Amino acid sequence: MRFTKNFIPTLKEVPADAVIPSHILMIRAGMVRMLSAGIYSFLPLGYKVVRKISDIIREEMNAIGGQEFHFPGLNPKEIWDATGRVEAFGDILFHVKNREYVLAPTHEEIVAFHAKGAVTSYKDLPQIWYQIQTKFRNEPRPRSGVIRGRQFLMKDAYTLDKDFEGLDVGYAKHDVAYRKIFDRCGLKYFVVGASSGAMGGSKSEEFMVKSDAGEDTIAYCEKCGYAANVEVAQSVAKSATRHSESKSYYEISTPNVKSIDELCAFLKIDEHETAKSRVYIHDGKPVLILMLGNDEVNETKLGSLLGSNVRPAHPEELKEISGADAGSIGPIGFKHRIIADNLLKDANNLYSGANKNDFHIGGIDLKRDIPNIEYADLRTVENGELCVRCSSTLEVFKAIELGHIFKLGTKYSEALGVNYLDENGKEHPIVMGSYGIGVERIFACYIEQNYDDKGIIWKKPLAPFDIHLIGLNMKNTHVAETSNKLYDDLQKEGFEVLFDDRNDVSAGVKFNDADLLGMPVQVIVGEKNLKDGKVELKQRVTNEKNVLELSGLIKKLKELN
């Protein structure tokens, strides 16, 4: 590709709206442009990367027996009503205004539709169907460039099996394929067991990349590989103690003391001697949640313990429920259900609120004083706590979800009546699995992991070109002739070459653009070295520069490639 004949609009300045490195660099390198919030055009250079990623995905999907489809983005609303997902998606689903269509945010329904009546025998199973298609989701808040868009490219695959054993096999195949895909793309990633949420399945795993731009918070153990979303993650943390001698409880005047920190400072005690109270409303009834010290209630864990109908009590409700405002609530005298975090199990000599403003109570013995108390794991894991599996230190960080594999089961096949006949002529719903990969997320995450202050650093598998050939002064005939010949020769050797053949910009511009675009190697043709029959070869990753004989160039490039 010649620079002069192609649209590669690089930018010297950082675009005002871009914040994270991948977004900034994708714009500066002339690979994407925003059309509207969360909607991006891929320019030729960026689209080349998209194709490289897609090709890797395609190869690995085909390797596990996947068959590539192309499903419509425009879907009849009726089929989405049939599975109840118009309502389930709510505002996230784009609706077409002048016809009863929706824009597909995923394709389970369409796969089920085509399977119905066509995949009718156990002999037809299993099937792996996949596509790489644009998805539409009306995200309330697109962000981080291409990472969360309203329109995005997704590889989505679906397995059709006769039973759950078959599903296990298909699921395992995808697990292997996904690891190969992300490995080949050169990404550092890890795998998290996750709850499958609204997809309505049983087992699922998420493939994640550590990144400050991420939207999930993950607890990760480097030693044993334990990884879990903090919504469900567990850890070993210091618990409250049960002292051999249990004091009797007593009221303490604590004017204006509200937070646990203030209480500890006021009484000169450790936060492991305190219990924080949070009041929730579950099915219209108050529940007191007791946490050790400053631990935060994990509302996901609370939700799965009590069921979905849980909300924090409003500040106005607190006084009527407990007799006090937030900051003075506690278990003693609380007349409703009380659930304490496991770390508080059977603790005594505790300090907590008195259910009377500006008073706390000391000497609480949960075992003695709160006979109906229940215990559960309700806390949120924090950085530095210990792994429940291997006791080494957990790291808590933000991460981006690259891919997700689900065991769906029969939810969609039952809703849409997608059945097959077994060996005995008996009818069963087809068992489905669903497997997604965010194509642009691979793109962005790769850059997040591979850049420096000059620009992107591509490695071979995703690099839009193998070689960035630079003719420094194209007005010099020797340079022009040599670099033009090299351009042809290198391509004949099978290299993909980007040729900076501009004759109206100075050397510095070309060097800086080359570093910004970040091809793995740069071949620099300049008058100085050419006098001696030599050219310079620069490796982008290491910044290693070699001046070598023209005659030996191709051999050296083949070694590097």
Add this chain to the structure above:
RNA sequence: CGGGGCGUAGCGUAGCCCGGCUAGCGCGCCUGGUUUGGGACCAGGAGGUCGCAGGUUCGAAUCCUGCCGCCCCGACCA
């Protein structure tokens, strides 16, 4: 949806508080010339509904009202 910020040429921005003449600067772009190993130089030039609509005023980029768009934090998220 809640909180905060922003919208001026292709990009980055000044001016706005405190209204006033042809809206300024850098980059980029065009023409000519010089230059060519790390974002060159000289000369000339093009490019603006100041987000949109309404209002106040003799006069609005600037003040007021409404709307739209974009970014960040939160909520939400398959």
